[in-house]
Amino acid sequence: MIKALKLATALNVILLLGAGFSAASAEGLKVVSSFTVISDFAKNVGGDKISLTTLVGPNGDAHVYEPKPADAAAVAVADVVLVNGLHFEGFLPRLVEASATKAPIVELSKGVEPIKSAEEDHDHGAAGAEKEEHGAYDPHAFQSIHNAKIYVRNIVDAFCTADVANCDTYKTNGAAYTAKLDATEAEVKAAIASIPESKRLIITSHDAFGYFQHEYGLKFLAPEGISTDSEASAADIVALIKQIKEDKASAIFVENITNPRLIEQIASETKLNVGGTLFSDALSTPEEGASTYIDMMHHNIDTFKKAILGG
Ligand SMILES: [Zn+2]
Structure with missing residues (x-):
């Protein structure tokens, strides 16, 4: 709770400081991605039409990541926020709340066939309750390239909705990248x-x-x-x-x-x-x-x- 409050306070300061120079669209669609795999997909689809901020960087562990005030500031001004979903980003609900963002939070694993966590079968007592919190599904859907193509399709849809003018570019880029996948x-x-x-x-x-x-x-x-x-x-x-x-x-x-x-x-x-x-x-x-x-x-x-x- 204390952390959430601190984050919210720091964010207010940043928003006040930033109030004078937001929303210039020369930088393109403002995209926040939760981690590096999604960022790579977003770059391939968005090219120079987007400006991208990644929350959990190279070699980072999204399961246990602690967001920084700068993350909340980026989410607050984002046009689109791309996340994995399936409870991969444990930090996400608190961050989204602290940022008070109006951007859509797009779960890219939507449409994949989720795999149940193998651990579920032999859970009991307190451990079971803890697992419940993580969700019953394995979140690492991106480790299948078949699923990666679904993520890319979801990114194309999200970018087209947020930035209709460049939709054709997103579709062309998405198709070219899917061929590489x-x-x-x-x-x-x-x-x-x-x-x-x-x-x-x-x-x-x-x-x-x-x-x-x-x-x-x-x-x-x-x-x-x-x-x-x-x-x-x-x-x-x-x-x-x-x-x-x-x-x-x-x-x-x-x-x-x-x-x-x-x-x-x-x-x-x-x-x-x-x-x-x-x-x-x-x-x-x-x-x-x-x-x-x-x-x-x-x-x-x-x-x-x-x-x-x-x-
Ligand atoms: Zn993992």
Whole structure:
């Protein structure tokens, strides 16, 4: 509550300061995106017709992000706010309220077939109540390229509604980018097809790849669930190590958004080598080679192949 008040106060100050020079449209449609994957889609659709602010930056963790006063200020003056939805951005309700924005909050996962959280089945007591708060669905829908195309379509619709004059440009850009996503999806399918069925069990930090698994057929296990906001219990870790040994996992990976310590511990207990870093819930900085969604997909499939097949 105190945080929300502080945010609201800081925002009032910023709004007062900014009152004299808002709404000049030379900068284009003012778009706020909740995290880097959405920002990349928005850039591809919006091109130079939009000015873009990203809340959770490269390698950031949206599950546990704490908004800053500048975020509320950006949301307050936005024309459109693009978010993932499915409770991915836990910070969002408070931020939207503090900003008092009039902009539409567009949930880009709308229209995807949501996957139920696997954790739900064995919840009980207090843990169950906590999971309820996260929502029963896995929010990482963007890890399937099939779904990414739905996100892009939703962005085209949102931009066309907010900026009718440039709708044709948004549609043309959206179609061109969707063609690139189609090509990337074919590459992902070919990469997975090259991995034998018996070598497709993979370990990561948290359950970020449920939609990738559903769409493309690798199988993922993780010590942490669909959010990073609660730590894995000792019993969960013991059970996971047992399963890794019994089911013969072929590779284990750290993620760019999480602390590698737990994965390194599991790797040493199971005698698996850490096969590299996967980009799960955020893109990288430009220097790290996964600063676009398509580069992230290439990086991840190359990392899988290298760790599992060698070379
Ligand atoms: Zn996640």
